[in-house]
Amino acid sequence: MRKLSDPQVTIETIKKYEFAFQKRFGQNFLIDEHVINKIIAAADITREDTVLEIGPGIGTMTQYLAERAGRVFAVEIDKNLIPILGETLSEYDNVTIINDDILKVDINRIVEEENGGRPLKVVANLPYYITTPIIMGLFEQHVPLLSITVMVQKEVAERMQAGPGTKDYGALSLAVAYYAKPYIAANVPPNCFIPRPNVGSAVIRLTRYNEPPVQVCDDRLMFKLIRASFSQRRKTLQNGIANSGELDFTKEDVRKALAAMGLNENIRGENLGLEEFARLSNMLGENCPEK
């Protein structure tokens, strides 16, 4: 079968099935083989690998993944795409399509039952409207994975790499810094997709650390503190944490911890690095050694 990365083949396939693009699902299909090859190269896929693809669309990148990986699981929410995938992937017997919402799929179960507990590589041209919940979900549910190589909105790729004190810095930057080493593999212009998105895109690879770069006694607490600190960017850390519905600390608790760390009591979350959030959480946590 001719490859869907040929724009003509994509257009013919869409017409044949009278497929209507759904904006609400962030559907922008790749039509550039060069870009797909860059994603595959950045993901470093071999026959040893099991890949989780999020949102295969009509199967454009899935065709390339199936040719290189041992196995591919592809999770697609749009039921109208399932018959199309049945045709475009008919040549490959190593692809399993799951018609579901990626945010509801129990990926840990797939890893256990279908992959003998071995870690996955995630590869995707992500639906941009849920980039952050997808990435945070993969990390926070501790899904066994080696890397995440994804197309995202260019600004989001920059947020993932941002450091303290910059405008792009936030909860997502800290989650990435804690779990993985980021590397931007390519910038991708709108004309590589059909329909064209109205934002620039970038391919980012997040290589999962074996051990996090900081010691945290309760990482769930640390991420609650991080979310509280950035939920109202203009507030001080003390106020952000004391006002959080997820946490039970008073302003005084936070002030004391900041003083012990030698930090100004009016400091904002955007000025704390990962190491400082780790320390703060180790000081505030119930059963943590620094308490």
Ligand code: SAM
């Ligand atoms: N991989 C294809 C490509 O590169 O041409 C399509 C990428 S398109 C940007 C995003 C895909 O994710 C669409 O097929 C869309 O239907 C699917 N999608 C959107 N929300 C989803 C969700 N919550 N769970 C699974 N798939 C989703």
